[in-house]
Amino acid sequence: MNESKSSQVIQRGCEGCPAHNAANLLKLGVDMEEWDFVVALAGNPNTGKSTVFNALTGLRQHTGNWPGKTVARAEGGFEYADRRYKLVDLPGTYSLLSTSVDEEIARDFILFGQPDVTTVVVDATRLERNLNLVLQVMEITDRVVICLNLMDEAKRHGLIVDERRLARDLGVPVVPSVARYGKGLDDLLQAINDVATGKTQTKPYKIQRFSKELEEIISGLSQKVRGIFPTLPNPRWVAIRLLDGDERIVEAFEKGDLGELTQATTESVDLQAQLSEEQVT
Numbered sequence: 001m002n003e004s005k006s007s008q009v010i011q012r013g014c015e016g017c018p019a020h021n022a023a024n025l026l027k028l029g030v031d032m033e034e035w036d037f038v039v040a041l042a043g044n045p046n047t048g049k050s051t052v053f054n055a056l057t058g059l060r061q062h063t064g065n066w067p068g069k070t071v072a073r074a075e076g077g078f079e080y081a082d083r084r085y086k087l088v089d090l091p092g093t094y095s096l097l098s099t100s101v102d103e104e105i106a107r108d109f110i111l112f113g114q115p116d117v118t119t120v121v122v123d124a125t126r127l128e129r130n131l132n133l134v135l136q137v138m139e140i141t142d143r144v145v146i147c148l149n150l151m152d153e154a155k156r157h158g159l160i161v162d163e164r165r166l167a168r169d170l171g172v173p174v175v176p177s178v179a180r181y182g183k184g185l186d187d188l189l190q191a192i193n194d195v196a197t198g199k200t201q202t203k204p205y206k207i208q209r210f211s212k213e214l215e216e217i218i219s220g221l222s223q224k225v226r227g228i229f230p231t232l233p234n235p236r237w238v239a240i241r242l243l244d245g246d247e248r249i250v251e252a253f254e255k256g257d258l259g260e261l262t263q264a265t266t267e268s269v270d271l272q273a274q275l276s277e278e279q280v281t
């Protein structure tokens with residue numbers, strides 16, 4: 001796998017400083033007052049996400065709904081290496097392309113909340129299908145840890161997964177686990193802590209590489225997006241979604257949702273109109 005140079009889109013603050021956006025998280029229903037770091041749990045349905053969540057948080061959890069949605073949310077907390085971690089269970093999804101409310105919730109949380117770590121729980125027996133989501137998450141954030149779960153099932157089926165090779169190819173930590181029996185979860189905590197604190201610097205493989213012409217257009221549009229929304233963590237990703245005609249992102253632009261979530265500059269309205277025209281033509 002080749003690394004795409006042009007896709008280093010997330011800027012880190014100081015090493016070891018939290019990366020999350022506390023103001024956006026509050027709008028997304030997560031109050032970070034009592035916590036040092038926030039970890040999002042993503043994954044396809046039935047990969048053991050809830051099992052991991054329960055194992056890590058024990059009884060320190062509560063459930064509610066996502067703000068403005070009828071989708072249930074579980075959140076909880078744990079402490080590790082003297083740091084207080086908030087863990088948020090995202091809806092189980094196969095993709096982040098926002099074709100459903102679940103996907104929209106998961107995507108908005110990662111995009112706007114900028115969690116310190118996004119842990120993607122994957123099913124080791126269905127790696128190919130699961131990697132689709134992993135690659136999409138890695139387009140939005142660098143701060144990813146893979147929990148390679150159901151390793152007992154993989155073994156039972158005679159599947160050998162080379163987790164070291166996978167970690168090298170993906171450019172992020174991969175931790176094998178059998179969440180049902182609590183196996184591998186200490187290593188998972190360590191990996192999460194290392195990414196949260198900046199001890200591990202990830203270098204996620206980016207799948208999206210385009211022709212020179214298209215790269216130039218993306219780069220120009222990203223700069224405009226950045227100009228309008230200086231605090232947006234990933235203008236390149238937003239530019240690609242705009243060019244792709246992603247309805248949710250286009251709508252967010254038009255309605256100014258993106259602005260609200262990311263503190264747009266005051267002259268944004270005209271440029272927003274200009275941008276949405278540009279992406280249609």
Ligand SMILES: Nc1nc2c(ncn2[C@@H]2O[C@H](COP(=O)(O)OP(=O)(O)O)[C@@H](O)[C@H]2O)c(=O)[nH]1
Binds near residue numbers: 050092
């Ligand atoms: N064999 C095995 N089963 C697991 C493992 N992790 C979770 N499960 C089981 O897989 C099923 C789905 O787990 P759940 O946590 O609800 O998945 P979610 O849909 O991703 O939240 C449950 O019956 C779990 O007990 C594992 O590592 N090995």
Ligand SMILES: [Mg+2]
Binds near residue numbers: 049050051092
């Ligand atoms: Mg679940």
